[in-house]
Amino acid sequence: MAEGVLLGTGREADVFALDDGRVLRRYRHGGDVTREASIMRYVGECGLPVPRVDRAEGAELVMERIEGPTMLGAFLAGQLDVPAGAAILADLHGRLRGLPPRPGARPESRVVHLDLHPDNVMLGPAGPVLIDWRNARDDEPDLDVAVSALIMAEVAVNNLFGLGELGARFLAAFLARVPGDPVRLLDTAVAMRRVNPTLSTDEVGRLDEAASLVRHHWRSTTP
Incomplete structure (x- = not known):
């Protein structure tokens, strides 16, 4: 075409x-x-x-076509703050978790996006819209949360887009709001990201550091 x-x-x-x-x-x-x-x-x-x-x-x-910026674009332009962005992402996870399993899927599984982060959420006229479903499948919702948290931690430890400090603050705010347990399947998320061909060698080399950041902030949000 x-x-x-x-x-x-x-x-x-x-x-x-x-x-x-x-x-x-x-x-x-x-x-x-x-x-x-x-x-x-x-x-x-x-x-x-x-x-x-x-x-x-x-x-x-x-x-x-969804008109509007991505959440990442809105952050970079100063149009979206950390609490609002974290709430949007956590709400999308909650809504996904609340959907019924697809026909033929295991009863305990749900659709998981596995790439749910601010650059895959468009802020359209009617509200946030979740895009880029390339990695989606039926699996455990906690895996989806773990992958999202890990990706945000990668942004922080690699200072991607110049968002090192802001990325860490966003991760902490997200973990304080998101449903489920983001560390239960974190090792699985790390293994998945380690073989992701879109990551650079340097990014792969810092995955353990990113996972440690997720665990650190998760401990700070749980009693």
Whole structure:
């Protein structure tokens, strides 16, 4: 499919604006978006704020265009503070946790996003919208919380986007609000991130430090 104007480039995909209020998300290294689209449609039907999926074929997703900045963009522009951002992210985790399991999934499992962080939440006109469901699957909600916390800790220890100190404050505020136990499956989250091909060698080398930061802040929020 012919693309329009390039809107953004992530670690795995490029997003193009189409001329009818939609976007084309194309994975640069191919793949099959069928499962991603199916999960997005399911959670959307359950009431979670996600972009409407219009077409899913091969490595391409055509979706509703959400106008507005990402949470990360709003932080960098000084338009969003730490308590508000942490509350948004914790609320999305709570809403995901509250959805019924998908048909055929284990009763104790839920849809987990596994990449839920401020750069994957758009602040649209109707409120926050959760994007980028590439890693989503059926699993334990505590794993989703652990991955989110670890990613935020990685931002802090690597000073990504210049958000070292702010990233640590955000992590602490998130852990004070999020449902579930973010450290129970933290080792699993670290193992998953360690083999993530989008992480640099330096980022992989600091995963244990990031995990320690999560444990430190979690201890400070629990009696």
